[in-house]
Amino acid sequence: MKKTLLLFSICCISFGLMAQVALNQVDNFQGGTTENWRIGGAGNATNGPINVADAGPSGVGDNCLQYTSLGSSGVASKMVFYSQNNQWSGDFSAAGVDEINLDVNVQTNDLNLRVAMQGTNGTRICTTNAINIPANGTWSNITIPIADSDFSIVSGGGDVESVLTDVFTIRILSSSSPTWASADIISAVIQVDNILASSSLSTDEFSLANTEFTISPNPGRNKLNIKLPSSDGELKLEVYDVLGKRVFKGSITQLESSVNVTNWRSGVYLVRVSNNELVQTKRFIKQ
Structure with missing residues (x-):
């Protein structure tokens, strides 16, 4: 039993070390998966994000991620989806990533998009300024700044820098003000593609x-x-x-x-x- 627990611990530590964001990494969803973007605490909630073929900004042959928030009750009622301890975790500061660039298409209701992060120390931060995306059914390219000065602390005892150097979870959400748990309860459809870890120095x-x-x-x-x-x-x-x-x-x-x-x-x-x-x-x- 002790050997089993030790092996499990080593595997968990190894996995954590492997999760590190890299400058210029892109989630383009061409592999037919959601690339670890999900909803719900267990990651197995129904009505979560799906991979949609031929629906990206380039049309035929371009896949994208699609999520529909139901605006009623339950896990899928809010406009929020996340990635945890995967390719969007780790030290954003060391990687030189201070922007997230992505293609977005919104339908049904307008959204106010933000990025929220939680560090391994439990501190939660959210971008202070939202980017309004009209529900016009057309693709647009947006850049969300994620430097130290672009965030507000939502909860926890750490500062923004302590989160950016050790991110565990990242959320893309819609809300009228900076938040972690109180994303908009809204009926809306969002499609995203080409989520890029970018640097303002390279643009x-x-x-x-x-x-x-x-x-x-x-x-x-x-x-x-x-x-x-x-x-x-x-x-x-x-x-x-x-x-x-x-x-x-x-x-x-x-x-x-x-x-x-x-x-x-x-x-x-x-x-x-x-x-x-x-x-x-x-x-x-x-x-």
Whole structure:
């Protein structure tokens, strides 16, 4: 019995150490699962989030996560879903993640979206300012800032920094004010896709150099074409997969260039163009 308990403890500790958020990680739901987003304390509640095929912002071939809050009573009455001790746990500060970027589509009723987090110390925080999403049935891309100054403490004895350095649970919810447990009891449908762990330091555009780049086709199957309106010198080109692993590295020395992506796996990639001072990142979908 003691050996069994010891083994169980070791497994739990190992699992906890494996859960670590990474800059540029993306939940794109192309694998047909909810990628550990759920509702209910046990994670097995009915009417929880589901994976929906061909419903993402890119249409056919693009999956997304969909959750319907019932607005009545029970676990699914509130507009809130969460990830616990998985890919969205760990040290956000060390990872350099101070924004969450995602595609959102809301139906039935408008939502006021926030991000709430709980640290392993039990302290709970929620973003002070909500982002209003109208229920117009169209996709939009939003960024939720999650730096230290963007949160209000909801409960617990720790500070915001103590949570951001050791996140255990993260929630996406709708509420009129910062909260953990009192999300809106509302009848609404939300679809989310391409939930990206981002950094405000990586979103500076080359406005001074007038070199904002474009990519095409997007989605694409065989080639990734990169075009610059102008260039003052050599730029570095890097492409990362959803786990933050670099899959391509090169340089751009002319206005138009292309990368063969035929052998890349289907999914979302981050295309990053940079020089010594600035970085710009765009999202590319490989079909």
